[in-house]
Amino acid sequence: MNPADSLTILLLMAGAFFFLAGTVGLLRFPDIFTRLHALTKADNLGLGLIVAGLVIQADNWAIVGKLLMIWLLVLLASAAACHLIARTARRKKILPWKR
Amino acid sequence: MILSLVLRGSVFALLWWALTEGNFDAWWLGGILVMAATEISRRLIPARTWPLMGLLRFIPFFIERSLISCVDVAWRALRPGLHIDPALVRYPLRLPEGFPRIFMANVVSLLPGTLAAELEGSDLFVHVLDGRSNYWRELTQLEQRVAQLSGVCLHAIPGTASRQDGS
Incomplete structure (x- = not known):
């Protein structure tokens, strides 16, 4: 196995780990706001690592650009969706969980 | 043109x-x-000048904060016990209306422990995952960066300093 493949495997596994951690957070955190924290942040880095792992395997720069575009669009969509869900929750007077 | x-x-x-x-x-x-x-x-999108240096300096800052933010939330999710102390805070924005505020609201959700719940006029309502963390410094730092990025100057508004001490 060449070093590039090993690095890809490492990055993909790290990405999968953060997706898993985000999902664990989604299941364990107590309310809508805290769950959003877990999902948006962990998926942001999880996808970033997976994109980084795939960029190493790309045959040409166009594919690198396409992969980066996918990541940026998902970042944008997740930030906007997260904000919309949090705003709706606030407008529906859903109180944040308190310790 | x-x-x-x-x-x-x-x-x-x-x-x-x-x-x-x-x-x-x-x-x-x-x-x-x-x-x-x-x-x-x-x-x-009307024509505007993009401060290239501000943009270039923003990228490493954004990547660094995203990394810390994800590791932080993953650690809180995975370790035994519930290590969160959430709070909803009001952050008075000094950024001008339009693009800078919307950009800030979007990026806040990707910073460590903060999530933009609502943008109401010049107030940004932020849900913080851990009220004991240094989220206020995180927010002012980001606001400064966004100001740099969009080429505007921030001026202190009355009441900011006292809120900062109180939180």
Whole structure:
């Protein structure tokens, strides 16, 4: 196995780990706001690592650009969706969980 | 004006090139779409100067904060016990209306332990995952960066300092 493949495997596994951690957070955190924290942040880095792992395997720069575009669009969509869900929750007077 | 159009067109052409993975078989369709996108963007986004240095300095800052933010939330999710102390706080924005505020609201959700719940006038309501963390410093730091990025100056507003001490 060449070093590039090993690095890809490492990055993909790290990405999968953060997706898993985000999902664990989604299941364990107590309310809508805290769950959003877990999902948006962990998926942001999880996808970033997976994109980084795939960029190493790309045959040409166009594919690198396409992969980066996918990541940026998902970042944008997740930030906007997260904000919309949090705003709706606030407008529906859903109180944040308190310790 | 011409320069702005050429720049916009180049960006869209670059996107087309990436989307088709460098295949130019359908260049005529790409050409039409690039021209249409340039025209739409000209109508929707007024020409503005982009502080290139601010943008370049923002990228490493953003990547660093995202990394810390994800590790932080993953650690809180995975370790036994519930290590959170959430709170909803009001952050008075000093940024001008429009793009800077919307950009800030979007990026706040990707910073360590903060999530933009609502943008109401000049107030940003932020849900923080851990009220004991140094989230206020995180927010002011980001606001400063966004100001740099959009080429505006921040001035202190009355009440900010006392809120900072109180939190």
